[in-house]
Amino acid sequence: MKTYGKRKMLYRVSVEGDKLIVDVYHGNRGCIRFIRGKLNDIPGILQYYQEHRREIEEFKNSGCASECQFISQAHSYLGIIVLFDYVSYFEQGKVEFRFHSSSPSKDLFMSALNLSGQMRHSKVHHSERCPMCKETIKKLLERIYGRVETNYKFDIGTYPEDFRNTPYYGVLKKIYRALQSYRGFKGFVRAKTLPRCDFFIPNPGFILEFDESQHFTIPRKISLEQYPENFKLGFDRERWIKLCEKINARDNDPPFRDEQRAWYDTLRDFLPALLGLKPTVRLFARDFVWCSLDPDNPSDVKKFESFLKSEHDSWKIEIKADPDPFLARIIIAGEWSGDPKDAKRLLEDVCKKWPKGEKVKFLITCGGFIQFNWPKSISRRDIGDNLYPNNKVVDILVREAEKCVRFVLSEGLDEKLRKFTDYVTLGIDSYKEKISTTQNYISKPHVELVFLVDLRNNNFYWTGKSYPTSNQQKGLVRISNLKTHFFKLDDVGKVMILGCHDLTIFNPRSKNAKGWRKKVNEEFQKLAQEEEPIVVLQHPHTTDCINVWTAAWNTLRKIVPSVKIYASAGRWP
Structure with a gap:
């Protein structure tokens, strides 16, 4: 079987109004978005296919049959016929298909797109900080729970002394001192009240935090290891500790940023026990391409709900x-x-x-x-x-x-x-x-x-x-x-x-x-x-x-x- 390199490209083709949109993803480094103005110009691709039919068919039959599928019905729906390495998705006017990065079929496809007219393109980045991921999570939460508050502010303090009259004063003071001792930064608390939480779901009453890689640091590991063994959390503490060891993120702007972030995350974890809420749920940004879920698709809503249960339930x-x-x-x-x-x-x-x-x-x-x-x-x-x-x-x-x-x-x-x-x-x-x-x-x-x-x-x-x-x-x-x-x-x-x-x-x-x-x-x-x-x-x-x-x-x-x-x-x- 022939192969054309290890990296793969993902092409997502969709139709919006009278526009053809092609998102070209390359690994995890984002994508190029091509936008073609008029669908009635796309028959140029068909013409290209006819002119190069022999080359395409030769490639199709060159021993890569298990990887190269030719599904004209799906592409005819969009007025496109091309050769591709695999079809991965086709539904309601959208088709996803993959190319090996050095596949001849990729070059044929891009040439065909260019032949059908000038296309404008823009850089579309997708990473764990993708804003659409958080927006999708909000919509999914609304489908499940109703009202959802984003960037919610709780009016609580940020120093251990603010919790002196609570059952957790001792452990919070211990965590605070451990963070101070790690690198000698004593004054990493700069806010008088706790910075905003990612999401607050009033009914049934819990916080959801969306943790990107910068949250997984050695200071965060230090704080998590100090939590009481029977302390209820809406995430897997042991897994979070292991992720801290594996990712070992560093943010030195300002120099004490890691200690500061670890401390604020600690307060968000303890806040439910202080205010009578359900345990804080945390999702790891890299666990899933969250923006790929459709809040209008019951199957996707159910899948997201299983993520929440896996982090929340015991x-x-x-x-x-x-x-x-x-x-x-x-x-x-x-x-x-x-x-x-x-x-x-x-x-x-x-x-x-x-x-x-x-x-x-x-x-x-x-x-x-x-x-x-x-x-x-x-x-x-x-x-x-x-x-x-x-x-x-x-x-x-x-x-x-x-x-x-x-x-x-x-x-x-x-x-x-x-x-x-x-x-x-x-x-x-x-x-x-x-x-x-x-x-x-x-x-x-x-x-x-x-x-x-x-x-x-x-x-x-x-x-x-x-x-x-x-x-x-x-x-x-x-x-x-x-x-x-x-x-x-x-x-x-x-x-x-x-x-x-x-x-x-x-x-x-x-x-x-x-x-x-x-x-x-x-x-x-x-x-x-x-x-x-x-x-x-x-x-x-x-x-x-x-x-x-x-x-x-x-x-x-x-x-x-x-x-x-x-x-x-x-x-x-």
């Missing part, structure tokens, strides 16, 4: 331990978003709560424990028959999922887990609004995978759902290679990993299946008998009653007598 962990356990399961009671940050935080908390002296062979999670974004480069056409999908598409999805899994296990979490288990299984789905149950109809393209991670040597294995529910079979990218469900582990033997509904293959009622389902049932059961797994681990999304899988487990044990240990994780809805 959970109670209960440990139920058997003597000499072989495996451990994480059972979630209640709603679960699948946000990778939530998954990471929960696993961190599980490590903190783990019984001393206990170690298991496997730690297993539920289906959809993590969700990752569907690659915009993959269309239904790319997938082909979703029951027997294009292998290259499956490979792309697995790579995207693995990136997300590696993020969850990053920053030393894999090393922490290694103290308690040799293997961890992580159910990971592409993002979808509905959870996979037999009742929910899901036609949107999606995939449901399970990763088995050997924490001893950092080896990653994967499989995915091969037996969809009837209500999702039109959308699920099914894992048709049944052999992916079986693994030989040197210290355990053969292990069979099942996605959520895969266990239904062994339900006695599956004998009534017809067509491709009957074929899959027979092949899977035969393969299980040949592979002779000792351990079977299932990853359901939900389990609403204690006996829901009993019949399938009983049949599996009869058909595959080699099975000695079997278990499911899950979530109680």
Whole structure:
């Protein structure tokens, strides 16, 4: 396969009134905006395409077919036909597509744009200080909570003595002195009252701060480390400390600016406890391209709400331990978003709560424990028959999922887990609004995978759902290679990993299946008998009653007598 460099460019094409707007993004360094005045001049691009058709088709067929897609229908909607590396988005008169930075198709496209008439351009910067990000966050908050105040002023002091008659005077004074001692700056407080907060949401009553990189400094780490252990926050204190260590921003104008910013941030964190508000929520600017969310799109509003919940909510962990356990399961009671940050935080908390002296062979999670974004480069056409999908598409999805899994296990979490288990299984789905149950109809393209991670040597294995529910079979990218469900582990033997509904293959009622389902049932059961797994681990999304899988487990044990240990994780809805 040919490639044309590692960097990619993103071209977003949209129509506003009688104007064609092309935003050309290059990495994280902003974009050039081209504005073409009259849409009726765009047929010049079509003429260019006709004149260079042979060159374009030769390039299209030059061995890059998996990366270069030619979707004339989408482009004809805008009166544009060009060759591009991948289409990533098309909806309501807008199309997004990507070029490798040195791709010949990029040059063809830009030449075509220039040929269709003179275009004016302007520099459009996008960074973590993007003003549209804050504006979008405000609109999203309004969709969820109603009234939102920006740059809200609380009339409270800025010196420790201003809080002398509060329960937190001692800890605030300790933090203040620690900041003074760090570099010797004693007079970093210059304001008599606390500077304005980014957002205040009156109902239910909480502050939201939008933290750019300059907030993550060593002074901020010093202050966070002094917080009481049981102090309630609307963000992950441990993660913020790690970000301070990683980013280690420095702002020396004025010289004490880092101490000053850390102190004011501290007061904003303690302010809710002093005024009877809910804990302060913080969002990291780099966590997401916030301005890419659409406040008018319910799906985007829900996604943003999951960010807020992941920073704001906490959970109670209960440990139920058997003597000499072989495996451990994480059972979630209640709603679960699948946000990778939530998954990471929960696993961190599980490590903190783990019984001393206990170690298991496997730690297993539920289906959809993590969700990752569907690659915009993959269309239904790319997938082909979703029951027997294009292998290259499956490979792309697995790579995207693995990136997300590696993020969850990053920053030393894999090393922490290694103290308690040799293997961890992580159910990971592409993002979808509905959870996979037999009742929910899901036609949107999606995939449901399970990763088995050997924490001893950092080896990653994967499989995915091969037996969809009837209500999702039109959308699920099914894992048709049944052999992916079986693994030989040197210290355990053969292990069979099942996605959520895969266990239904062994339900006695599956004998009534017809067509491709009957074929899959027979092949899977035969393969299980040949592979002779000792351990079977299932990853359901939900389990609403204690006996829901009993019949399938009983049949599996009869058909595959080699099975000695079997278990499911899950979530109680």
